Amino acid sequence: MNFSSKILEEAVNQVSQLPGIGKRTALRLVLHLMRQPEQQTDALAQSLLSMRNDLKFCKKCHNVSDNDLCEICISHNRDQNLVCVVEDIRDVMAIENTSQYKGLYHVLGGKISPMDGVGPQDLNIPSLINRVKEEGIQELIFALSPTIEGDTTNFYIYKQLSDLDVNTSTIARGIAVGDELEFADEVTLGRSILHRVPYENSMKS
Amino acid sequence: MNFSSKILEEAVNQVSQLPGIGKRTALRLVLHLMRQPEQQTDALAQSLLSMRNDLKFCKKCHNVSDNDLCEICISHNRDQNLVCVVEDIRDVMAIENTSQYKGLYHVLGGKISPMDGVGPQDLNIPSLINRVKEEGIQELIFALSPTIEGDTTNFYIYKQLSDLDVNTSTIARGIAVGDELEFADEVTLGRSILHRVPYENSMKS
Numbered sequence: 001m002n003f004s005s006k007i008l009e010e011a012v013n014q015v016s017q018l019p020g021i022g023k024r025t026a027l028r029l030v031l032h033l034m035r036q037p038e039q040q041t042d043a044l045a046q047s048l049l050s051m052r053n054d055l056k057f058c059k060k061c062h063n064v065s066d067n068d069l070c071e072i073c074i075s076h077n078r079d080q081n082l083v084c085v086v087e088d089i090r091d092v093m094a095i096e097n098t099s100q101y102k103g104l105y106h107v108l109g110g111k112i113s114p115m116d117g118v119g120p121q122d123l124n125i126p127s128l129i130n131r132v133k134e135e136g137i138q139e140l141i142f143a144l145s146p147t148i149e150g151d152t153t154n155f156y157i158y159k160q161l162s163d164l165d166v167n168t169s170t171i172a173r174g175i176a177v178g179d180e181l182e183f184a185d186e187v188t189l190g191r192s193i194l195h196r197v198p199y200e201n202s203m204k205s
Numbered sequence: 206m207n208f209s210s211k212i213l214e215e216a217v218n219q220v221s222q223l224p225g226i227g228k229r230t231a232l233r234l235v236l237h238l239m240r241q242p243e244q245q246t247d248a249l250a251q252s253l254l255s256m257r258n259d260l261k262f263c264k265k266c267h268n269v270s271d272n273d274l275c276e277i278c279i280s281h282n283r284d285q286n287l288v289c290v291v292e293d294i295r296d297v298m299a300i301e302n303t304s305q306y307k308g309l310y311h312v313l314g315g316k317i318s319p320m321d322g323v324g325p326q327d328l329n330i331p332s333l334i335n336r337v338k339e340e341g342i343q344e345l346i347f348a349l350s351p352t353i354e355g356d357t358t359n360f361y362i363y364k365q366l367s368d369l370d371v372n373t374s375t376i377a378r379g380i381a382v383g384d385e386l387e388f389a390d391e392v393t394l395g396r397s398i399l400h401r402v403p404y405e406n407s408m409k410s
Contacts, residue, residue: 002301004276004294005269011256014249018234027295029223030256041257044219045250051216051235052246064210071209089209090232096207 001027060131062107062124064089072096072104079103081138085128085157087111087150091143103141106131111149112156120156128157132166142170206232265336267312267329269294277301277309284308286343290333290362292316292355296348308346311336316354317361325361333362337371344372351378 001023003009008030016026033041057063058070061083065071072078072092082103086092092105108123131137140161144150158168174192175184184192206228208214213235221231238246262268263275266288270276277283277297287308291297297310313328336342345366349355363373379397380389389397 002298004297005260005271007256007260007271008269011252014252017245019237031293031295032224033253033257034260038257040222041253045253047216047219048238048246049250051212052238052243055210055212055239064213066210066212088236090236092209093207
């Protein structure tokens with residue numbers, strides 16, 4: 001692209017480094033900001049800087065937090081015996097949005113994936129094992145995505161816990177609510193039959 | 206969405222104010238920045254601030270510029286007698302990318318659109334009329350989008366110029382190179398026949 005301004009070019013280059021944003025979209029965003037009041041750009045830049053400099057991760061569960069411990073870990077209303085193991089903080093948000101879960105979390109920060117060079121040592125697995133040892137956790141719920149990497153990670157953690165007195169479970173795999181049965185893949189459909197639940201239970205929500 | 210951090214929430218809110226970016230995309234972008242080196246966020250924020258504070262518009266043609274006059278207006282290699290009238294600076298970039306045009310530009314900053322409350326007084330039309338009067342421009346090329354608003358704007362400017370000694374032209378409307386004839390709309394196809402060019406001319410590129 002042919003910019004008549006180095007400043008504009010630099011702004012477009014910076015914005016287009018964000019994932020999923022190409023040069024054309026970056027230019028559109030930057031020109032939009034130019035048309036808005038100066039305060040909007042200021043507020044955007046400041047909040048990005050503040051986010052990068054001040055945002056912390058909870059020392060216990062590795063969720064994002066404004067303090068050393070996150071709001072969920074310090075809450076008295078959460079079941080301290082139950083820990084849900086998730087890949088990243090977006091999964092925490094997704095589960096929190098369901099309002100169905102009242103335990104704690106543990107954010108691994110990824111999944112074991114030799115293809116991407118991610119091994120167990122790159123994830124928050126040691127701190128999870130420590131939590132199980134020290135906090136008297138009764139049940140770990142594995143809530144990783146049902147992929148090969150997710151299953152590998154579940155199995156690795158499960159093996160690490162073999163000497164410890166803790167129950168493990170995984171979230172149910174099955175047909176999504178509202179989905180058409182005929183379009184479900186065979187593995188999911190097969191599992192949903194294998195792990196069928198008593199009809200009376202299925203009516204609870 | 207349920208953020209466990211006010212700082213994160215503020216960053217996501219700010220980013221999601223950009224056009225075409227919802228909360229989910231904003232969260233993805235923000236979390237991406239969190240995983241990158243701190244310098245990337247710094248550079249992004251600084252370039253946005255610098256863009257908003259230091260970027261100027263050319264006093265002559267209203268194109269973006271790092272100085273009072275843009276690089277195109279001060280260039281000695283451009284034909285000073287030819288001015289291409291465009292809607293915004295993205296159109297300047299698009300035409301510059303063709304490398305087919307060696308004249309100057311005039312950026313209107315929009316099109317006359319009563320529906321959106323944009324009248325002639327909101328656009329850079331008076332400065333265009335002044336340029337025609339003072340700079341001895343020989344030809345104005347209207348290169349606005351071929352919409353009702355674009356045609357209205359062309360006609361308004363054309364009327365304003367009626368007492369002045371300047372030629373006007375519009376960019377050719379026709380079938381795009383590579384397009385299938387059968388899928389062209391009737392108006393475009395009709396115009397392309399009405400404004401057919403001698404075959405010898407069509408072979409020049």
